Amino acid sequence: MGKTLFDKIWDSHVITDLGSGFVLLHIDRLLLHDMSGGKALKEAIEKGYPPAQPRLTYGTPDHTMSTKPGRTEKTHPPGEPLILSMRETTKAYGIKLFDLGQDGQGIVHVMGPEQGLTLPGTTLVCGDSHTSTHGGMGALAFGIGSSELVHVIATQTMVQRKPKRLRASFEGALMPGVTAKDMILHLIGELGTAAGTGFSVEYAGSAVRALSVEARLTLCNLTIEMGARTGMVAPDDTTYEYLAGRDYAPKGAMWDRAVAHWRTLPTDPDAEFDREHSVDMKNVAPQITWGTSPEHVIAVDRAIPDPRTGPEEKRGAWEAALKYQGLEPGKPIEGTKVDWVFIGSCTNSRITDLRAAASIVRGRHKADHVTAWVVPGSVRIKAEAEAEGLDRVFLDAGFEWREPGCSMCLASNGERVPPGMRSVSTSNRNFVGRQGPGARTHLASPAMAAAAAIKGAIADVRKIG
Amino acid sequence: MDKFTKVTGVATPLMRQNVDTDLIIRIERLVDNVTRDGLGPYCFEQIRFKPDGSEDPDCIFNQEPYRGAPIILSRENFGCGSSREGAVWALKGMGIKTVIAPYFGDIFNNNCFQNGILPVPLPIEEIEQLADEMKASPGNARVTVDLENCTVVSPTGRTISFQIDARRQHAMLNGLDDIAQTMSRKGEIEAWQTGDKTARPWVWL
Numbered sequence A: 001m002g003k004t005l006f007d008k009i010w011d012s013h014v015i016t017d018l019g020s021g022f023v024l025l026h027i028d029r030l031l032l033h034d035m036s037g038g039k040a041l042k043e044a045i046e047k048g049y050p051p052a053q054p055r056l057t058y059g060t061p062d063h064t065m066s067t068k069p070g071r072t073e074k075t076h077p078p079g080e081p082l083i084l085s086m087r088e089t090t091k092a093y094g095i096k097l098f099d100l101g102q103d104g105q106g107i108v109h110v111m112g113p114e115q116g117l118t119l120p121g122t123t124l125v126c127g128d129s130h131t132s133t134h135g136g137m138g139a140l141a142f143g144i145g146s147s148e149l150v151h152v153i154a155t156q157t158m159v160q161r162k163p164k165r166l167r168a169s170f171e172g173a174l175m176p177g178v179t180a181k182d183m184i185l186h187l188i189g190e191l192g193t194a195a196g197t198g199f200s201v202e203y204a205g206s207a208v209r210a211l212s213v214e215a216r217l218t219l220c221n222l223t224i225e226m227g228a229r230t231g232m233v234a235p236d237d238t239t240y241e242y243l244a245g246r247d248y249a250p251k252g253a254m255w256d257r258a259v260a261h262w263r264t265l266p267t268d269p270d271a272e273f274d275r276e277h278s279v280d281m282k283n284v285a286p287q288i289t290w291g292t293s294p295e296h297v298i299a300v301d302r303a304i305p306d307p308r309t310g311p312e313e314k315r316g317a318w319e320a321a322l323k324y325q326g327l328e329p330g331k332p333i334e335g336t337k338v339d340w341v342f343i344g345s346c347t348n349s350r351i352t353d354l355r356a357a358a359s360i361v362r363g364r365h366k367a368d369h370v371t372a373w374v375v376p377g378s379v380r381i382k383a384e385a386e387a388e389g390l391d392r393v394f395l396d397a398g399f400e401w402r403e404p405g406c407s408m409c410l411a412s413n414g415e416r417v418p419p420g421m422r423s424v425s426t427s428n429r430n431f432v433g434r435q436g437p438g439a440r441t442h443l444a445s446p447a448m449a450a451a452a453a454i455k456g457a458i459a460d461v462r463k464i465g
Numbered sequence B: 001m002d003k004f005t006k007v008t009g010v011a012t013p014l015m016r017q018n019v020d021t022d023l024i025i026r027i028e029r030l031v032d033n034v035t036r037d038g039l040g041p042y043c044f045e046q047i048r049f050k051p052d053g054s055e056d057p058d059c060i061f062n063q064e065p066y067r068g069a070p071i072i073l074s075r076e077n078f079g080c081g082s083s084r085e086g087a088v089w090a091l092k093g094m095g096i097k098t099v100i101a102p103y104f105g106d107i108f109n110n111n112c113f114q115n116g117i118l119p120v121p122l123p124i125e126e127i128e129q130l131a132d133e134m135k136a137s138p139g140n141a142r143v144t145v146d147l148e149n150c151t152v153v154s155p156t157g158r159t160i161s162f163q164i165d166a167r168r169q170h171a172m173l174n175g176l177d178d179i180a181q182t183m184s185r186k187g188e189i190e191a192w193q194t195g196d197k198t199a200r201p202w203v204w205l
């Protein structure tokens, strides 16, 4: 019987079978960020384990610093010790750090693919649940906790149990206004936030094949929001075109050898999955979340759901979510007044995302009562956008154009949506308090977020055009 | 790793679905250089405290007999969301030894085993019954979780079995250190790496 993409990568990285379903898995790439990188390196060293493979380890600060123009690590003082500790520990062990103010710095899940560090067929881990993002390149990537991180630093391996396999196939052409973000939100809406627990996910189908690498990264980014640690898209010519010539990608004859190997990775036609789910793209419209879980999502032209008519076991959660969000069931979600707009995060801060948002904003101005931020995913993306004049488009429309980082995705850097305020955000979590205590978050695509900023309310991007 | 063998105590019915790790510990607390051991006061702060910082008497963690209880009962998908291990450290700081839920977020589940907290999977019907038994005789009701025998004993004395991987059970009962165990296989790791450098040289920077 044939093998899946996931099985091919997993099986080839098993160093040894440990029994009762566990294996020792080799890790090809370890990425570090400021929230846990410095601390984990220190802990490993204190336990007597210096980094096993510093040349397979790369870091960049993203979580804890300000994204204010002209920022340094001092702009948000609580984050400074974390950044300094990361700087010190990576330097001591010769680990490459894309540091603040340097070329290459960015959100860790933007940096990996951009540098060509994330390669098809590799295993990659990072102390962050959205590490699934890198699966968009055909890598087996997953988020880990701090203790597991210390284990990888010390041994370049992980003790893991093989998950089951789920294939989500998206068939057909994308309807107007629909992006990868809408595809994955729609899927989470159909399956729920727990469907992927214990599974690895492969995204397939004609709609996925047609996506750019950036869009595939967005798709894989939200995998953890349906409970699965890892999600992936098989590598193809789109992947190789994106990767060719990037700083850490193989070059010359080595490139040819690598591509030949990568071409053997896609799932065999007769391979089997434990679960299959398919989505007809005709049914996927621009999405927006209404509640406090990514599964609380609807098409933008729909009414806010009524807990009384929803599934019984979700009634309590829906009621609590509507109360927190300050929404009335049965009313259209479109037209709900918005106070903040955040375009950024490892989900949607890449150049294609900024272009999509700019195409809505160009020649228009944000609504007066809205505060709108654009936070590019990396120093390189920022420079590329500026070369295309996108910064002017946003600035002229009254948006703020900021420095790369996680920013308002998680509010660990002093950048928060104030209590009770409503935000449309391109990030990945609408949990209670995620963007700041009392903040009300609606997740959407960059174009939908841009449309909300212009209208001052949740808006249907298809009506703006 | 800390050992876990058996715990007996009050079980708090926090009967919600999808308790995410952002709810368990706010990210700022992990930035503010608080130590692993110092996170207890911030555990579940968004529901334990009102915006003015005072205790919310409606929150079950602030009610007797649940204050300081070592066991949490919850609905599906406990610990979903962010990978932050601080969520487990915060639970530990609040005195939690074990969480009983139908299933857990994958990363949270792994993080628990790294810190001597036992995630116990039980069917939702069993958990609902445990919650009912707790509420029926508050003050006297106790739940026991026994890792050696893989059983939960309810306040009325019912014994319920649960499943756990033999490897994890053994490691937790004995407080084994994962890294030391892996290090004992250094030879195998190096042999794999040598082979891979020939097979996939482009991976090795």
Ligand code: SF4
Residues within 6 Å of the ligand: A062, A063, A107, A108, A109, A128, A130, A345, A346, A347, A405, A406, A409, A410, A427, A428
């Ligand atoms: S942008 Fe948000 S989700 Fe992504 S790594 Fe940063 S904090 Fe995590």
